[in-house]
Amino acid sequence: MTIREVMEIVEGKVLVGEDRLDDPVDTACGSDLMSDVLAFVKERTVLITGLINPHVLRTSEMLDITCIVFSRGKLPSEEMLEMADEIGITVIASPMTTYTACGELYIHGLPGTKKKPKEV
Amino acid sequence: MAVLLEKSFPVEAGAYTTAGEASTTIKRTLKQLGISAEVLRHVSVACYEVELNLVIHSLGGTLTLLVDPEKVTLISKDIGPGIPDIDKAMTEGFSTANEEARTLGFGAGMGLPNMKRNATEFDIQSEVGVGTTITMSFALK
Numbered sequence: 001m002t003i004r005e006v007m008e009i010v011e012g013k014v015l016v017g018e019d020r021l022d023d024p025v026d027t028a029c030g031s032d033l034m035s036d037v038l039a040f041v042k043e044r045t046v047l048i049t050g051l052i053n054p055h056v057l058r059t060s061e062m063l064d065i066t067c068i069v070f071s072r073g074k075l076p077s078e079e080m081l082e083m084a085d086e087i088g089i090t091v092i093a094s095p096m097t098t099y100t101a102c103g104e105l106y107i108h109g110l111p112g113t114k115k116k117p118k119e120v
Numbered sequence: 121m122a123v124l125l126e127k128s129f130p131v132e133a134g135a136y137t138t139a140g141e142a143s144t145t146i147k148r149t150l151k152q153l154g155i156s157a158e159v160l161r162h163v164s165v166a167c168y169e170v171e172l173n174l175v176i177h178s179l180g181g182t183l184t185l186l187v188d189p190e191k192v193t194l195i196s197k198d199i200g201p202g203i204p205d206i207d208k209a210m211t212e213g214f215s216t217a218n219e220e221a222r223t224l225g226f227g228a229g230m231g232l233p234n235m236k237r238n239a240t241e242f243d244i245q246s247e248v249g250v251g252t253t254i255t256m257s258f259a260l261k
Contacts, residue, residue: 035228038165039237043157055224058140062147062164064157 001025001110003067003090009108010069010094017090028110030102034059040113040120041065045102046105050098052076054083061087067075071098083093125153125187131174136220139175142183143168149185150192155260162238162260163192169231170196170254176221176254177201191240192258202248210236210244 004021007014014021029041030048034055036053037047041063048069049056057080060068067090070076075093084091094101106112127149129142147164159202167183173198174181181198199248203209210232216229236242239256 032225033228034225035230035234037225038169039230039234043161051225053224054137055140055226058144058168059225062140062143062161062168064161 001105001108003046003092005108006067006069006105006110007092009104010048010071010092010096012069012092013095015076015091016075016084017067017088020066020088020090023090025067025110026106027113028099028102029113032098038063042113045113046110048066048094048098048101048105050074052080054080055116057083057087057089062065066090069094069101071096121188121190123186125149125185127185129183129185131171131178131181131183133175133178133180135175135223137233139172140168143171146183146185146194147214150187153187155192159192159258159260163194166235166238166256166258167194169235170194170256172221173196173227173231176217176226181251189260191260194254194256194258196252196254198251198253200249200251203244203246203252204248206246207246 002022025046026044026048031037032051043064045065046067047065050071052074069092071094073095146167178198179200184195186193212233213229215227215229221227241257242261243255
């Protein structure tokens with residue numbers, strides 16, 4: 001699936017990264033808990049979250065997450081958008097709740113991260 | 121083994137706004153060295169987790185990056201307060217993080233286990249009243 005398709009499915013608006021809408025994504029992760037995102041996410045993932053703070057971007061940068069969908073119509077600050085642009089993350093704002101956005105993406109064929117983290 | 125690169129970053133206790141800046145710099149530095157995307161992601165995740173731990177739990181410390189031809193090494197050394205029960209701290213879901221950390225989306229008790237999961241070798245030494253040192257290495261081949 002491309003980021004453009006993600007944007008259309010979540011009825012979203014692109015805030016940063018219009019030039020990267022044709023980039024592919026393989027999986028998605030819906031969470032407000034960055035600790036869990038850090039433990040589960042693999043590459044080329046869309047993160048759907050209702051949490052808005054710069055650590056969402058930092059977490060995404062560490063994991064090479066290419067696209068973030070902010071749910072429930074929440075809008076990040078200008079400062080956060082500049083940071084996303086600098087990192088190279090596409091940011092989409094969706095009017096849907098996190099649950100609905102995840103559900104819509106799932107039924108359109110975008111799977112979640114299947115691999116369980118290895119035991120420690 | 122000859123050290124190709126050594127850099128240290130002071131990390132301030134409670135500095136939530138700047139937490140992650142050292143990890144960002146480390147990731148960008150390693151990327152410039154041409155380290156593979158997979159190894160880079162493992163280093164970055166563990167580095168960010170350990171930096172957040174310094175901010176959330178420690179009284180302050182230093183994060184050191186060492187690169188040699190075989191591996192990347194990260195050393196986190198703080199000045200306290202130390203961990204009373206390391207086995208408990210290594211258990212997924214166990215957390216002593218404060219409300220501020222939780223508001224930012226952290227403190228789920230995943231940090232230490234996630235560092236161990238991402239590192240090739242992981243070592244933690246801690247003494248209450250003295251401090252904690254975490255050493256992680258990541259094989260490049």
